[in-house]
Amino acid sequence: MALHPSVAAVRLGVRRSLADLGAGDAVLVACSGGPDSLALLAATVFEARRPGVRVVGATVDHGLQDGSAEQAARVVGQMAGLGVDETVAARVEVDAGGLGPEAAARRARYAVLDQMADHFGAAQVLLGHTRDDQAETVLLGLARGSGGRSLAGMRRGFDRYRRPLLDVARDDTVTACQVEGIEFWDDPHNSDPGYTRVRVRQRVLPVLEAELGPGVAATLARTADQVRDDVDALDALAAAALAALRTDVPDPSGRGPALPLAGLAEQHRAIASRVLRLAALEAGARDAELFHVHVAALLDLVAGTISGEIQLPGSVTAHRDAGHLRFRST
Structure with a gap:
């Protein structure tokens, strides 16, 4: 049979x-x-x-x-x-x-x-x-x-x-x-x-x-596969960029990597946003609550279009200091 x-x-x-x-x-x-x-x-x-x-x-x-x-x-x-x-x-x-x-x-x-x-x-x-x-x-x-x-x-x-x-x-x-x-x-x-x-x-x-x-369900699933390839490639580039950008600038109160603002500004926005997300997670931000609005605010902070500090979920604060983006506990 x-x-x-x-x-x-x-x-x-x-x-x-x-x-x-x-x-x-x-x-x-x-x-x-x-x-x-x-x-x-x-x-x-x-x-x-x-x-x-x-x-x-x-x-x-x-x-x-x-x-x-x-x-x-x-x-x-x-x-x-x-x-x-x-x-x-x-x-x-x-x-x-x-x-x-x-x-x-x-x-x-x-x-x-x-x-x-x-x-x-x-x-x-x-x-x-x-x-x-x-x-x-x-x-x-x-x-x-x-x-x-x-x-x-x-x-x-x-x-x-x-x-x-x-x-x-x-x-x-x-x-x-x-x-x-x-x-x-x-x-x-x-x-x-x-x-x-x-x-x-x-x-x-x-x-x-x-x-x-x-066939709509099959088409949506196929779209997911195609987008996944692109997202994986961008994530890999972002991980490499984070490794290259991070510096060992002393900061007793710091969490996560210190990232040079000039280096971040040179990155394509699609890469910079992913680098900032990875850095925020490393600093202790909660993945499930770290949304686009938080990453967009970090991009604005790096660009200098906003000033002050960014509060991230997980009691983490991002701020500019001595030409770097830094993270600390709130």
Whole structure:
């Protein structure tokens, strides 16, 4: 019997991700019990057999819904039933800490996945984001005016994390589960219009498909790949520029690098803005709260079009001193 196209699409994505792993390596698969992560897990178990890769199924209980502990227990049973080598589950406390609920849950989830990966010595952590998730991310970035980094969408890989299904439609993960007889959980949060992403999924993308024709999600995802290449190139140039510009000017109260104003002024704005963002992060500014308005203010401070100091999230202050841009604790 021929392999169903949806199952084949999911397995192909996983096969490409596991290509650089070998016998004895371990891979951790994050699984919520939804169709995307269960299809990913089933494909990983299948594809890991030939190279001899050990598969660990991992689920995280955020404790944000009634019955979440019972759901986590069901997922552990499902993961074991699909043939993983080991299972692991953890409950996390989601502390908003000034973030929105989605961002706070994401931060807590990645923190515990890092701990799990360290414990099992996992070479990769696989995430079940699909092409539809990527399209939603690009639209959200466009609507927020967040610049190239947001339009580039989710990265296919970073550190040890991989997203094997970014070329796979969400419908294919649902179909793959149905074909393989895998029961999946419909998370009520995924249909709650109180979340912006859900409104994009349920209302915005269907309108775009209806008015512009089918394939909008695939086009948005392809755009993300193209923009990502440009953003990565600019980020690499900025990292090199930061390394070349930084000086070791003594400053007992300073944080992060001291950067010569003249050298910054010689950089193209696209590079200078990235250099300033990297420097601010090194000085202790909070990544999730460092927005375009902060970087634009730093550019104006370097150019001398504004004077004084710039307050950055994370209790960091930027100021001009002796021909340099410096950072200090607020």
